[in-house]
Amino acid sequence: MKRYLPLILVAYFIGCVLLILVLARQWQDTGQAPEQPIAFSHPIHAGNLGLECTYCHQNVARSAQATVPPVSLCMECHKNAAIDRPEVQKLRGYWDRQEPIHWQRVYQLPWHAVFNHKRHIKAGVDCSFCHGELKAQARVRLVRSLSMGWCVSCHRSRNAPTDCWTCHK
Amino acid sequence: MQMLNELLLPPTDQQFGMLAYLILFMLLFALPYLGLVLISTLASAGLQANKSPLARYFLEPWAGGGQLITFGVIPFVCLLFLFQLYFYGTALPVFEYFVRIMFPLFGGFLLVYLYGKSRTLILGGLGFVLLLVAAFFTISTIVLMLFPENWTFVETPLPTVFSIQVIIHCLIFLALSTLFTGAWLYFQYFRWPEHPLPAGDDYRQMMRRIAGGMMLGGVLLLPVFVLWDFYTLPAYTLTNAAFALGAVAIVLLCVLAIAVIGILQATGARFAVTVMVLATLVFGLVLVKQQLLYARANQEHLALLSERLEKEKADWTAEREAKRDASLVADEKLGEKIYNERCTACHLFDQRVVGPPYNEVLPKYEDDLAALEAFIRNPVKVNPDYPAMPNQGLNIREVKAVSAYLLTKYAAKE
Numbered sequence: 001m002k003r004y005l006p007l008i009l010v011a012y013f014i015g016c017v018l019l020i021l022v023l024a025r026q027w028q029d030t031g032q033a034p035e036q037p038i039a040f041s042h043p044i045h046a047g048n049l050g051l052e053c054t055y056c057h058q059n060v061a062r063s064a065q066a067t068v069p070p071v072s073l074c075m076e077c078h079k080n081a082a083i084d085r086p087e088v089q090k091l092r093g094y095w096d097r098q099e100p101i102h103w104q105r106v107y108q109l110p111w112h113a114v115f116n117h118k119r120h121i122k123a124g125v126d127c128s129f130c131h132g133e134l135k136a137q138a139r140v141r142l143v144r145s146l147s148m149g150w151c152v153s154c155h156r157s158r159n160a161p162t163d164c165w166t167c168h169k
Numbered sequence: 170m171q172m173l174n175e176l177l178l179p180p181t182d183q184q185f186g187m188l189a190y191l192i193l194f195m196l197l198f199a200l201p202y203l204g205l206v207l208i209s210t211l212a213s214a215g216l217q218a219n220k221s222p223l224a225r226y227f228l229e230p231w232a233g234g235g236q237l238i239t240f241g242v243i244p245f246v247c248l249l250f251l252f253q254l255y256f257y258g259t260a261l262p263v264f265e266y267f268v269r270i271m272f273p274l275f276g277g278f279l280l281v282y283l284y285g286k287s288r289t290l291i292l293g294g295l296g297f298v299l300l301l302v303a304a305f306f307t308i309s310t311i312v313l314m315l316f317p318e319n320w321t322f323v324e325t326p327l328p329t330v331f332s333i334q335v336i337i338h339c340l341i342f343l344a345l346s347t348l349f350t351g352a353w354l355y356f357q358y359f360r361w362p363e364h365p366l367p368a369g370d371d372y373r374q375m376m377r378r379i380a381g382g383m384m385l386g387g388v389l390l391l392p393v394f395v396l397w398d399f400y401t402l403p404a405y406t407l408t409n410a411a412f413a414l415g416a417v418a419i420v421l422l423c424v425l426a427i428a429v430i431g432i433l434q435a436t437g438a439r440f441a442v443t444v445m446v447l448a449t450l451v452f453g454l455v456l457v458k459q460q461l462l463y464a465r466a467n468q469e470h471l472a473l474l475s476e477r478l479e480k481e482k483a484d485w486t487a488e489r490e491a492k493r494d495a496s497l498v499a500d501e502k503l504g505e506k507i508y509n510e511r512c513t514a515c516h517l518f519d520q521r522v523v524g525p526p527y528n529e530v531l532p533k534y535e536d537d538l539a540a541l542e543a544f545i546r547n548p549v550k551v552n553p554d555y556p557a558m559p560n561q562g563l564n565i566r567e568v569k570a571v572s573a574y575l576l577t578k579y580a581a582k583e
Binding site for chain 1: 396404420469
């Protein structure tokens with residue numbers, strides 16, 4: 001047994017390193033900012049150009065979903081603006097082919113929880129409270145845990161309903 | 170604390186970066202030393218209970234008055250101010266947390282010092298308990314850095330204790346401290362000439378077994394806690410670099426484990442320097458890894474804070490300048506700057522870009538500067554052929570400057 005002790009130890013540590021690599025891989029697949037079909041830049045649109053969130057996410061205050069803008073809205077400006085940029089040319093390609101852009105979803109609640117953007121906007125919750133400072137995110141990434149504890153803490157602090165039924169229909 | 174917040178200046182992005190390094194630097198002193206004293210006191214008190222003459226050798230090298238003040242007290246006082254600045258602009262009463270931690274911490278250090286002098290078991294036991302309490306609450310305050318999303322909701326007098334992350338971080342701290350203490354004890358008594366053990370092979374063997382046992386316990390448990398930590402941390406705190414540092418720390422622990430087996434099986438002073446250096450390195454690496462996680466977790470908070478400070482600064486400047494210049498004479502240079510930075514992205518004089526050409530829309534404002542100012546301050550969709558102009562968020566002074574500049578430029582072109 002004594003002879004094999006160093007080998008057992010080495011196997012244990014190699015196992016731990018492999019587990020770290022597995023966790024890292026899992027995080028890269030699910031937790032990081034996913035690559036989008038077009039490298040849309042919030043820092044340029046919301047930061048440099050100063051567009052308000054609702055300029056593109058027009059339904060955020062009137063429906064449960066914030067909704068991603070249709071290509072036609074992008075084309076209102078990009079028919080003429082920045083048409084020499086490769087990413088805008090990609091956009092143009094979608095428009096010419098009349099094809100929707102399959103954006104990768106970043107903020108996804110589990111199936112058993114519902115969330116309504118309209119109610120939260122009406123209650124005066126700023127977009128950045130959940131989505132962070134998008135003007136500084138070159139690629140949109142998850143910046144909150146979206147855990148139940150976090151939601152409930154906020155509901156309590158704002159005297160919003162905390163019955164299970166509020167979020168779990 | 171309101172008074173302290175008023176004394177502190179809001180830090181900029183770069184200062185936040187520097188602040189994170191300063192906190193890391195202080196933690197690199199404070200935590201290993203606290204761990205060393207904590208575990209040494211426990212081991213010493215255990216031996217003292219068995220009336221072993223070895224008891225005094227566990228604290229003697231590092232629990233002198235000067236050492237306790239230099240490595241124990243001063244870094245914590247510095248951390249108090251650094252943390253207050255780090256949490257600037259949040260409602261967290263971090264200053265109060267640290268003041269509360271100071272009582273068990275300084276009380277614990279004092280009792281350990283007195284125990285080192287008198288070796289009265291009760292002093293050692295009480296000192297250990299107080300230091301353990303201080304370590305627990307210090308770590309629970311540090312762990313707050315990982316969860317900026319909860320800062321708004323922390324209302325309890327002490328930070329979010331008993332969360333799973335606090336417990337895991339405490340376990341990591343205890344495993345690291347046990348490893349670090351074992352390595353330093355072994356180095357101290359098998360390599361360092363100034364503190365010889367009492368004569369006799371039995372004592373040497375006993376010290377070797379205790380130090381080796383501590384190191385072995387630390388190296389075996391630490392990877393499990395590090396993995397558990399990675400598994401439970403929210404995705405937004407993680408980075409590739411943190412995973413890489415975690416893996417490097419485990420590889421070093423593997424080397425340490427093999428060295429420790431060699432130490433336990435041999436009789437000489439083998440690997441004393443190796444284990445001391447590696448244990449110190451692993452402690453440092455784990456702290457750096459934690460710092461990377463904090464930095465990543467707070468990226469958004471810093472961006473929001475920096476945006477807020479920029480806005481406050483701009484408002485303050487605009488207000489001051491508006492007061493100074495009540496007549497608001499349009500600033501031509503400012504107008505030109507805004508025109509070049511904002512307007513030209515969508516408008517030209519003679520051709521359509523995103524918005525209509527100026528030559529089409531400016532004539533109606535030629536004799537009505539106020540109407541142009543009102544439109545720039547609050548744009549509405551006028552012509553269905555063009556997208557609505559977004560609100561540029563300009564202050565009164567900027568609107569006046571750019572409106573006057575546009576009309577002057579238009580008149581000059583005519």
